[in-house]
Amino acid sequence: MKTEKIRPTLNMKLNLTLTALLSIGASAAIAGPLVKQNVDYDAKWLVHVDFDQFRDTKLGQFVMKEVIVKKAEEAKAKANNFITNLDVVRIVGQLHSVTAYGTGFDTGQKSNGVLMLQVEPETRKILEGVAAGLLLKDEDGSFTKTNEDGQLIYCLKNELFASPQDHGLILFSKSKPKLKQAAAVLAGKSRNLVGSKAFTDFPPVTDSFIFMAVAEGFQDNLPIPPQAKVLRKADGVRVVLGESADNVFANVAVKAKDPEVLKEMQQVVEGMLALASLSQSENKELQQLVRSTKVETLDKMLCVATTFPTDALLRRAGVMIAKKQEQQQAKEQPAVEAEPKSSAGDSK
Numbered sequence: 001m002k003t004e005k006i007r008p009t010l011n012m013k014l015n016l017t018l019t020a021l022l023s024i025g026a027s028a029a030i031a032g033p034l035v036k037q038n039v040d041y042d043a044k045w046l047v048h049v050d051f052d053q054f055r056d057t058k059l060g061q062f063v064m065k066e067v068i069v070k071k072a073e074e075a076k077a078k079a080n081n082f083i084t085n086l087d088v089v090r091i092v093g094q095l096h097s098v099t100a101y102g103t104g105f106d107t108g109q110k111s112n113g114v115l116m117l118q119v120e121p122e123t124r125k126i127l128e129g130v131a132a133g134l135l136l137k138d139e140d141g142s143f144t145k146t147n148e149d150g151q152l153i154y155c156l157k158n159e160l161f162a163s164p165q166d167h168g169l170i171l172f173s174k175s176k177p178k179l180k181q182a183a184a185v186l187a188g189k190s191r192n193l194v195g196s197k198a199f200t201d202f203p204p205v206t207d208s209f210i211f212m213a214v215a216e217g218f219q220d221n222l223p224i225p226p227q228a229k230v231l232r233k234a235d236g237v238r239v240v241l242g243e244s245a246d247n248v249f250a251n252v253a254v255k256a257k258d259p260e261v262l263k264e265m266q267q268v269v270e271g272m273l274a275l276a277s278l279s280q281s282e283n284k285e286l287q288q289l290v291r292s293t294k295v296e297t298l299d300k301m302l303c304v305a306t307t308f309p310t311d312a313l314l315r316r317a318g319v320m321i322a323k324k325q326e327q328q329q330a331k332e333q334p335a336v337e338a339e340p341k342s343s344a345g346d347s348k
Contacts, residue, residue, distance in 0.1 A: 034212070038116060038169070039101050040182065041191035043198055045215035046101040054210045055093070057243040058310045066321055068092055083130065094120035096168070103178075105218055114182045115172040124164060151183055202238045202253050203298065214238040216255075233261040235300075247307040254302045265302045269295050285312060 034048045054060035072088040097118035104112050119127075131154055134143045144155045153176070154162040161179045163171045165186050173179040184190040193199075199214050216236035231237065236255040243249070256262035277290045285308075293306040 034099065035097075036193040038099065038186055039193040040103055040114070040185050041193060041196045041198075042103040043101040043193060043196070044103055044105065044217055045213075046099070046199070047211075047213045048097075048099045049211045050209065051092075051095050051097065053208060053242070057210065058246075058314065059243050059248060060210070062314050062317065064089065064092070066318065086126065086130070091123055091126060094123040096120070111174045112178045113173065114178055116182065117170045117172070119168050119170060121168060124168060124170065127170070128164065148180075151180065153179065199236070199238070201236070201255055201301070203301065203303065205240050205251070208244065209240045209242040211241040212238070233257055233264070243310055246310050248310050248313055249305070249307045252304045254304075256300045256302060259300070262297055262300055262302055266295060266297055269302070269304055285316070 033050065039046060051060075055064070069089055072084075076084040078084075095117065097116075099116045100113060101116075102111075102113040106112055131143075131145070135145055138144075142157050146153050146155070152163060155176075156162075159174060161173050161176050163179055163183055165171060165183060169186060171179055171182050171186075173182065181190060185192050198216060202214065205212070214237070218237075231254075233256065234254050235257055238251075238253045240251040241248070254265055256265055273290050273293060273295070276286060280286050289306060289308055292308065293304065296303045296305075
């Protein structure tokens with residue numbers, strides 16, 4: 001009976017660890033400038049966020065204070081254990097980069113994506129300490145540690161694999177073969193993105209961006225909603241986000257198959273902007289966004305660039321977060337029955 005009680009607790013902690021690692025990779029999606037030598041030659045999609053840049057921006061400071069800190073406090077209030085007691089702010093503060101990429105578009109068990117964190121040595125020690133604690137408590141083999149050809153590999157329920165590397169890099173993947181392939185790329189034993197033509201058609205960007213996502217060849221491999229069916233005619237898409245001169249900026253580049261498709265895409269975007277401008281003339285913020293948006297074409301590339309004041313964006317985000325918190329509190333707070341009013345006779 002005692003063992004049956006321990007195992008659910010261990011599994012819960014394993015799941016919390018998995019969630020924490022993936023949320024760090026997602027919410028912190030981070031990184032110093034993109035290092036192409038660390039990415040597989042055959043990458044079809046790539047996501048990169050520069051967290052060193054992110055922390056220095058107003059947007060980054062807002063996310064740290066209003067999202068990361070508060071989420072960590074909520075998690076600790078609900079479950080006080082060694083995972084929730086981790087100094088999340090300190091760990092995220094020591095993250096330099098996270099890069100995610102994949103050589104295909106399969107999802108679920110066939111997922112071939114790789115998540116790569118670049119951290120300080122102290123952060124690696126913390127994560128290895130968490131792993132050591134889980135190994136000591138593991139009684140059913142849910143969490144294992146192996147050494148394969150000199151490669152240290154952690155495995156969680158045969159669903160997630162992790163491997164610490166040199167230079168503060170930590171690899172994660174749902175596929176062990178892809179994890180090993182990513183390690184070979186880092187070791188210089190397999191080709192990297194430097195020698196590839198992937199993503200090279202897009203206009204150059206500076207290293208000052210916070211977030212970048214790029215993909216090619218997705219139109220036949222991913223479900224595209226009807227609203228975005230124009231993307232079926234695209235050969236690739238890149239999105240870049242950042243903050244500069246008190247403005248948040250966004251640049252979207254769409255690679256068209258031919259000039260006719262390019263013209264069609266341009267007409268769609270310009271039509272949407274015109275519709276927004278005419279239908280919501282009272283919305284000053286929307287009008288400002290529309291005025292700051294520039295649509296240009298370059299060879300077979302449609303480029304859309306826009307900016308928006310950071311302070312205005314954060315005010316709007318603050319209102320949305322406060323509203324969501326109120327709704328959450330209302331759900332968690334038990335309904336209080338109204339007390340019956342006392343009659344005049346009762347008061348006598």
